[in-house]
Every structure is written in C-alpha cells, then in structure tokens.
Amino acid sequence: MQNLxxxxxxxxxxxxRNVEHGKFNFACNLKKDIFEDGSDxxxxxxxxxxxxxxxxxxxALLEALLSGKRLPRDIVNYITVGKDSAQLIFEFSLKDDxxxxxxxxxxxxxxxxxxxTDEEDQDCFT
Numbered sequence: 001m002q003n004l005x006x007x008x009x010x011x012x013x014x015x016x017r018n019v020e021h022g023k024f025n026f027a028c029n030l031k032k033d034i035f036e037d038g039s040d041x042x043x044x045x046x047x048x049x050x051x052x053x054x055x056x057x058x059x060a061l062l063e064a065l066l067s068g069k070r071l072p073r074d075i076v077n078y079i080t081v082g083k084d085s086a087q088l089i090f091e092f093s094l095k096d097d098x099x100x101x102x103x104x105x106x107x108x109x110x111x112x113x114x115x116x117t118d119e120e121d122q123d124c125f126t
Contacts, residue, residue, distance in 0.1 A: 002096045009102075010091040015080040016109075017054035024055065058088055065107065078109055085110040 011024040026042060044052045057078065064071055072078075079086045086109040094101040 012089040014087040015083040
C-alpha cells in the first residue's frame with residue numbers, strides 16, 4: 001500500500017455564512033518543500049465575525065462531501081443572507097510514493113425551489 005500525504009494549501013469562501021469573500025493560504029505554502037518532515041502549526045485568529053467559525057463549517061461540509069455523507073438539513077442557512085448561492089474552493093497537494101498532484105475541489109450551494117414530485121428532498125440544495 002502506498003503512503004499518501006494530503007495537505008490543504010488554500011481555501012476560498014464566497015457568500016458562505018457571514019463571509020462575502022475570504023481566502024486562506026496555509027503556512028506550508030511558505031516552505032520550499034511543503035511535504036518536508038515535521039508538522040506545521042496552524043492557528044486561526046481574528047476579530048469576532050471575521051469568519052473563523054464559517055471556515056470550520058466549510059471544512060465540515062468539505063468532509064461530508066468527500067466522504068459521501070448526507071448534507072445538513074439546514075444547509076440553506078450556509079448561504080449568505082440575500083444571496084442565491086455560495087461557492088467554496090479548496091486546493092490540495094497530494095503526494096504518494098511516486099508522484100505529486102495539485103487538486104482543486106470547487107463546489108456551489110445554490111437555492112432551488114422545492115419540487116412537488118421530490119417530497120423526500122424538498123429542503124435539499126445542490
């Protein structure tokens with residue numbers, strides 16, 4: 001079995017919760033070899049209302065999507081009030097025993113009208 005190392009390099013949130021537009025670049029971007037031995041220490045800090053909790057929600061949503069879990073029923077509340085959609089972009093670096101990959105995972109949450117023929121998922125969003 002191959003060793004796989006995954007690092008989140010960047011994250012971008014648009015119209016997600018209280019964040020109109022926010023970008024996160026992680027410390028491992030500052031090193032020549034982002035996969036060097038040793039750990040990075042990451043801390044999130046900022047003023048109240050600056051988006052720290054929104055970023056944690058974005059990570060939880062990403063984890064749900066990548067693992068095939070059902071999305072939260074209140075996901076409509078993740079879209080900024082007054083907006084019809086939210087966009088999230090995550091950039092990863094992956095390294096296995098042979099190769100290095102840069103992966104961009106981008107998705108949108110968009111409001112839609114409930115369908116009368118789709119009773120089970122009336123409050124779901126894409």
